[in-house]
Amino acid sequence: MFEIRSKKNKILLQIVLLIMTIPYVIPLIQMFAGSLGGTGFKNYKAVWDTGVVPTYFRNSIIISAGVILLVYIFSMTAGFGFSKLHIFGKEVFFWMILVALTLPEVILLTPLFVTFQKLNMYNTFWAVILPITALQLPFMILLARNFDNGIPNQLMEAARIDGANVFQTFWYIVLPLTKPIASSIVVLTLINSWNSYLLPLLFLQDPHMQTVTLLPQYFQGEFSNDQTKILAAAVMTAIPEIIIYLLMQKNFEKGMSAGALK
């Protein structure tokens, strides 16, 4: 965007960029430096020795995987339906789903709390997987539908003439073509379900069932506010996320930019 010829301006732009980036790095430095306070790397050992870290990770993986699977299947089928199939009152259904996009999570708490207790679902993974899926679906359906709209109808027609039924058309033609948007949907859903805090906080009371976002709280109890160990736990939570991001950088960035409503 900037057209820069002179060497002086080139260096100047580089310095501006550096100065702008520093505030983004300070919290990361604080996290790492803080985790080494007091007993240094022994903080990490103390956190690891509690033995709970793998459990929390396992739970987050189970929940995220469950949510991703449900969101993937239902956003793909619904996106296809809304884009390519004949449905009576389609626009009404679509708008009903879009309205749900605006829903703040906190509104779900009381109704679901009361209902899950009645259904004996309180303190199960389902109590977290189902609401997160419902919260993620509207947006992902929107993404899938917009993408499917770009698939030419002639392709569907050709498949039909060749004798393919709706399911075969979906399976052999639409699904392979939707890979780009599917990877965005998976990445966005992963970030949102992995980082989800409020629903696990409320619906998972058993420490054996809790997720990585609740680790800081657990250690606040465990180490009676020894900040250094809480930060060591934060670093241990953050590092796998950062590694996965760095490995799949392009997918993450594409997924995020799909986040812009069109």
Add this chain to the structure above:
Amino acid sequence: MKKKSKMKAIKMKGFPWILPAFIFVLGIIYYSIFYTFDLSTLNWNGLDPIREPAGLSNFTKMFKDPIFWKAIKNTVIYFVFTFVIQNFLGFVFAAILHSKVKLGTIHKCLIFIPTILAPATMAPVFRLMFSPQGILQKIFDFFHTGVTVDWLSKSNLALFVLMFVAIWEFTGMSFILYYAAMSQIDKEMLEASHLDGAGNLRTLFSMVLPNCKGTTVSLLMLGIIGALKTFDIPYLITTGGPNHATEFLGTYIYRQGIRQSHLGYAAAMSVILLILAIVGAILTNRFNKEEK
């Protein structure tokens, strides 16, 4: 023409394809919305067998509640500041990283990492960072400024700390959207602008920014809904304090509904919150259409 071929292509019933998704949305989201409407007319703590009807008293109580208005005010301030600063920074980052700079990828990663880390993971870090034991205090001490960093306990500053956290977290999002939008801009148009003698900043704000209008409107919608949904950052860092100085609708609903079991009152606020979110979405959508 296009529509006709679509109708011809597949006439089979498509309803089963949207049904599972629709059941999810209806069964969880609409169920909760109607449940909330119902609760908002009650005076109930969730345990009593008797659900005492309250009419609209929860709503009249709310409009007289100074903390409710404080939460609204905080949401507006928070939205305005974070929206402007975060998108300005995201826009400038995108422009710089589209120019010929060194180590672009490293900078990109560093801005983007905050968006993937959970606020819950980072909250203890920010609590330390903005306390007298934190890194900022060391920086201020190094320059002998005499400033004491205890901003989270100051009513007039705590909200600004939360805004910093929000901007830190979401600039990556604005950046990546502007970055994608700028790749679409016609290079020749920019060259023409440069040839006409327009400086870099002039080109940036009178050529590039108007061309990213669609992105800005999208970010506006995300910003409004995001501000109304704000919960994790204030709840985890200040729990709405000190003395409700950083209370948001989300945290206040949680406090009233979950902590104090005033389910009817919390539901009434939820109804208002939902209405605000829908109105916000409709207004930006309208705005978006007019632009086109």
